[in-house]
Amino acid sequence: MINVGLLGLGTVGSGVYEILNNEENNLKKLLGKDISVKKILVNDINKKRQVELPKDILTTNPYDILHDDNIHIVVEVIGGIDKAHEYICEAFKNNKHVVTANKAVVAKYMDEFLFLSNKYEKGFLFEASVAGGIPIIKPLKQNVRINNISEIKGILNGTTNFILTKMIDDGLGFDEALKLAQELGYAEADPTDDVEGFDVKRKLAILASIAFNNQIDVDSIKCSGITNINTLDISMFKKLGASVKLVGSALSSGNKVSASVEPVLVNKNSTMATVKGAFNIVSIVGDTIGQLQFYGQGAGKKPTANAVVCDIYDIISGQYKTDHFIQNGNMREADLDLFNSKYYLRVNTKNISRVLGMLDKNHIQKFTIMSMKNNLVLITDNTSAKSIEIISSQLNTIGDDFSIVRLEDDLNTNALCIGI
């Protein structure tokens, strides 16, 4: 008998509980062992639950799980950083395998968790922490053994992709679309993490750390979300034959690692544009494999719980390695140096000449103006991401309402600007 201790019984935790119960016989046939959820940690024991539970299975005391010698695997799905970090460390120290879906804690403490997993010879798997139901971490770990990975790019957040899809395809307002995403269980406990891009930043840090064999400092990744995109932007993007996506990108060249999270305009006929709703896509480029793409549901109860249960399965069947696959203790910063693109810029300003002066000062002398009515809307020529970051922080300081969106390379701006 394998006993599981669940930390958390929200969207993901209840999905894990359901799958383990519904698939009980199937899992027993495959693994030759019974799996039982022995205890579940929650905040509020009296809350109405989505699943039927045996009496006394819930607890508010984490040590009922962490200090129980008969619990073999701890599944952490409470979210957040400090408590999750404390409980995961305590689980290893008490000789338990750990599975988590929590990207916030993994992005920050990946190196330490891998060290502990190695030290105590226990599995540490976190497939659900990036791109929900898509298997990406396991194949990435495999490919890194043979390939030098030069690029990771993807739509890594279901909530924002769902919101943008609803705004573009169904004309919903931002708030209404966000509320729907929350009701469907896609959003983080604090949805600011989704809409400001922090969640993507964490997922990108995890992928880049594995791909580039060094823990990437999550706080060094520059990030902007989707909250500045308004209905005027959406109508401009439609005129441009483009679709907007929140994209995380990381590049590695020589000793350099660059990473960013930002809204990106993609050609409406591109693969990225076809990724709708809470679906995600992740692409990696390696010197041997070329480009690999992974597509599937990036958020929600069942797909995420499926990824967690696959990790539980891998641990029980011994398909995990405790080797410390990123270097210990040597945190690496990501910069913007390897990014150079065209950018869409909209500024709601009465002082157009001041904005043009700002562009000039930051060496952005070539651009195509799309509109000067109330808002200045333009597309720059190829520009360094660093210059754009400076413009963005200056516009933030002035307090003008603005949006900046990077153009994906495959977007033909010559054709786009005709007829505007």
Ligand SMILES: NC(=O)C1=CN([C@@H]2O[C@H](COP(=O)(O)OP(=O)(O)OC[C@H]3O[C@@H](n4cnc5c(N)ncnc54)[C@H](OP(=O)(O)O)[C@@H]3O)[C@@H](O)[C@H]2O)C=CC1
């Ligand atoms: N939702 C999704 O689509 C995905 C989520 N994730 C990640 O999975 C994790 C869980 O997400 P989700 O299930 O959506 O979150 P929820 O907010 O739905 O659930 C959190 C659960 O943890 C419990 N909990 C939270 N803090 C504590 C604490 N300090 N002590 C005891 N119990 C606590 C809550 O208890 P109570 O019920 O009593 O309030 C609740 O049962 C997060 O890290 C999230 O980022 C990853 C991929 C997809």
Ligand SMILES: N[C@@H](CC=O)C(=O)O
């Ligand atoms: N809030 C996240 C949940 C999955 O990671 C998202 O929307 O992608």
